[in-house]
Amino acid sequence: MSVIKRLLAFLLSLLILSAAVFWIARLAPGDPLISYYGERAERLSPADRARAEAALGLDKPIHVQYLRWLQNALRGDLGISYKYKQNVLTVIGDRIGNTLLLGGVGYLLIFSLALALGLVCARWRDRPLDKILCKLGTVTACIPEFWLSLLLILVFSVTLRWLPSSGAWSLGADGGSAADRLRHLALPMTAVVAGHLWYYAYTVRNLVTEQMGAGYVLLERAEGLSRGRILLGHCLRNVLPSYLTIMAVDLPHILGGTYVVETVFSYPGIGTLSYESARYQDYDLLMVLCLLSGAAVMVCNMLAQAVSRRVDPRMGAGMDGEVTDRG
Amino acid sequence: MDEGFTLVGMRPAEPSRPVPDRRRRGGIPFLSLAFLAAMILGCLFCRLVMPVDPGYMDLANCARAPGRAFLFGTDAMGRDIFSMIWYGGRASLAVGFLAAAVSACIAVAVGTVCGLGPDWLDGLVMRLTEIFLSIPSLLLVMLLQAALSRSTVAGIALTVGLTGWPRVAKVVRAQVRQLRQSGYVVAARCMGSGLFHLLWRHLAPNFFPAILFMVVMNVRSAITAEATLSFLGVGLPLEVISWGSMLSQAEGALTSGAWWIVVIPGLFLTATLLAITQVGEWLRRRADQGGDAL
Numbered sequence: 001m002s003v004i005k006r007l008l009a010f011l012l013s014l015l016i017l018s019a020a021v022f023w024i025a026r027l028a029p030g031d032p033l034i035s036y037y038g039e040r041a042e043r044l045s046p047a048d049r050a051r052a053e054a055a056l057g058l059d060k061p062i063h064v065q066y067l068r069w070l071q072n073a074l075r076g077d078l079g080i081s082y083k084y085k086q087n088v089l090t091v092i093g094d095r096i097g098n099t100l101l102l103g104g105v106g107y108l109l110i111f112s113l114a115l116a117l118g119l120v121c122a123r124w125r126d127r128p129l130d131k132i133l134c135k136l137g138t139v140t141a142c143i144p145e146f147w148l149s150l151l152l153i154l155v156f157s158v159t160l161r162w163l164p165s166s167g168a169w170s171l172g173a174d175g176g177s178a179a180d181r182l183r184h185l186a187l188p189m190t191a192v193v194a195g196h197l198w199y200y201a202y203t204v205r206n207l208v209t210e211q212m213g214a215g216y217v218l219l220e221r222a223e224g225l226s227r228g229r230i231l232l233g234h235c236l237r238n239v240l241p242s243y244l245t246i247m248a249v250d251l252p253h254i255l256g257g258t259y260v261v262e263t264v265f266s267y268p269g270i271g272t273l274s275y276e277s278a279r280y281q282d283y284d285l286l287m288v289l290c291l292l293s294g295a296a297v298m299v300c301n302m303l304a305q306a307v308s309r310r311v312d313p314r315m316g317a318g319m320d321g322e323v324t325d326r327g
Numbered sequence: 328m329d330e331g332f333t334l335v336g337m338r339p340a341e342p343s344r345p346v347p348d349r350r351r352r353g354g355i356p357f358l359s360l361a362f363l364a365a366m367i368l369g370c371l372f373c374r375l376v377m378p379v380d381p382g383y384m385d386l387a388n389c390a391r392a393p394g395r396a397f398l399f400g401t402d403a404m405g406r407d408i409f410s411m412i413w414y415g416g417r418a419s420l421a422v423g424f425l426a427a428a429v430s431a432c433i434a435v436a437v438g439t440v441c442g443l444g445p446d447w448l449d450g451l452v453m454r455l456t457e458i459f460l461s462i463p464s465l466l467l468v469m470l471l472q473a474a475l476s477r478s479t480v481a482g483i484a485l486t487v488g489l490t491g492w493p494r495v496a497k498v499v500r501a502q503v504r505q506l507r508q509s510g511y512v513v514a515a516r517c518m519g520s521g522l523f524h525l526l527w528r529h530l531a532p533n534f535f536p537a538i539l540f541m542v543v544m545n546v547r548s549a550i551t552a553e554a555t556l557s558f559l560g561v562g563l564p565l566e567v568i569s570w571g572s573m574l575s576q577a578e579g580a581l582t583s584g585a586w587w588i589v590v591i592p593g594l595f596l597t598a599t600l601l602a603i604t605q606v607g608e609w610l611r612r613r614a615d616q617g618g619d620a621l
Binding site for chain 1: 473604
């Protein structure tokens with residue numbers, strides 16, 4: 001029963017989201033015909049223009065357009081991208097792999113590195129090592145992602161000429177070899193990981209520190225267990241559920257964090273695509289991209305709630321949505 | 328038996344005294360406050376600091392490296408970067424503070440209504456907030472920005488502020504929910520106090536310390552957002568000087584090797600963000616302590 005209820009709420013949310021995005025996108029004053037016809041759009045005669053708008057269905061009032069979009073979408077036809085003149089799903093399908101590679105591997109790196117870093121900081125809390133890491137982390141967390149990306153390009157691409165500054169593979173080598181792709185991934189990946197790492201490492205540090213004040217730690221110290229053993233064997237286990245919840249909730253946030261980085265590195269992924277579609281009024285593409293990311297956020301939220309409820313049954317039904325407050 | 332025996336190896340226990348925990352209190356971040364004050368004053372009174380007009384394009388001196396004539400060099404259009412830093416800081420800081428103020432107002436309004444209102448309203452608004460939050464914030468700002476179609480400082484501040492409130496609203500709501508059952512709120516209601524009186528006298532003093540930290544952090548994210556948007560070319564245009572729009576020339580600068588155009592505005596931006604973060608952390612530590620003392 002609750003599954004059906006959740007599913008219904010999920011679908012309703014998507015519906016509201018689609019209506020909101022549809023409406024906001026069409027309020028924007030730009031000209032979608034430019035994204036369809038390119039520069040030619042400005043030279044169209046009024047009659048041609050009206051015909052073009054009618055062909056794309058842009059001459060009707062917004063709510064009529066929306067209903068028609070909804071009708072088509074329910075039949076599985078999500079429309080075409082004005083710019084690429086292809087089915088929206090094809091356009092997205094070509095690029096989503098790149099984003100999943102960048103965001104997915106980045107996510108795993110952030111997850112594991114933050115855990116390790118947080119544990120190190122907690123183990124040597126308030127010692128010089130921890131203090132240095134904390135200072136360093138605070139500074140890196142403040143650097144805007146796009147500027148970090150620019151600095152990386154400046155140092156590694158422009159000055160040292162070690163790594164390429166844009167794209168996902170070298171020109172000509174479509175698809176590219178693994179080594180080639182890796183070389184293109186290195187800088188964006190560094191930017192994504194460095195931008196998020198400290199926030200989560202600090203979270204782990206604080207969660208573990210909280211645990212270290214608990215009674216069982218004192219008892220185990222008295223029994224003669226080493227600090228490392230207690231930390232890894234017992235504190236970690238208690239911290240992991242909250243950490244997993246936080247990471248699940250933030251999965252879309254980290255994926256979204258790749259948007260800016262992708263744009264700076266002109267990496268052919270969802271981020272670059274979203275930016276283009278929002279900027280040049282590629283309506284159908286924009287709709288699907290927003291719905292996609294919206295669905296990802298909602299699924300991850302539900303996942304996080306399920307995880308926390310499974311791990312800790314005290315997180316009852318009344319706590320819906322409270323899990324996000326931890327960060 | 329002799330009463331005066333002592334156990335071997337046992338020392339009389341000394342009464343323990345609570346040790347003041349210096350770690351948690353932490354010092355006032357003098358350096359950050361001083362830096363922020365210097366930035367704000369420098370930007371407010373930029374006319375006194377700037378050697379030349381920041382908008383003046385000295386076409387004979389395009390993309391000059393930092394030197395005696397131009398302290399931080401000039402950009403691709405021959406504008407003096409040192410002057411632009413101070414002049415552009417006004418726009419960046421203004422966006423930060425305005426956006427934070429806008430989002431704080433929305434957050435308090437929404438949070439209070441949710442906290443005091445009936446359950447169905449609360450559930451509805453929270454659900455809508457969740458949907459709202461599921462659009463990546465960069466995309467949301469871009470869409471709103473395009474819809475409001477205003478590339479001015481106030482316009483950017485408004486759009487960024489419109490996207491920054493949900494986190495704060497959640498905290499306000501949680502606090503208000505906790506407080507609305509408490510004795511003094513019930514008493515005030517019984518005596519017929521209005522909503523605003525209640526909010527101002529009884530609720531706000533309670534949640535203010537908790538959200539102050541978040542509002543300060545919102546200043547930070549708003550400044551970052553403005554810089555990112557302007558850099559991408561959807562925020563402030565090139566002729567409206569801000570730290571972000573200065574960085575929007577970065578691509579050309581990178582290829583021509585003019586590192587100062589990229590590095591210097593970014594350094595000021597990052598240093599300011601860092602100082603704001605330090606002040607925010609300090610406020611949070613103070614708020615936490617207040618909670619302990621109760």
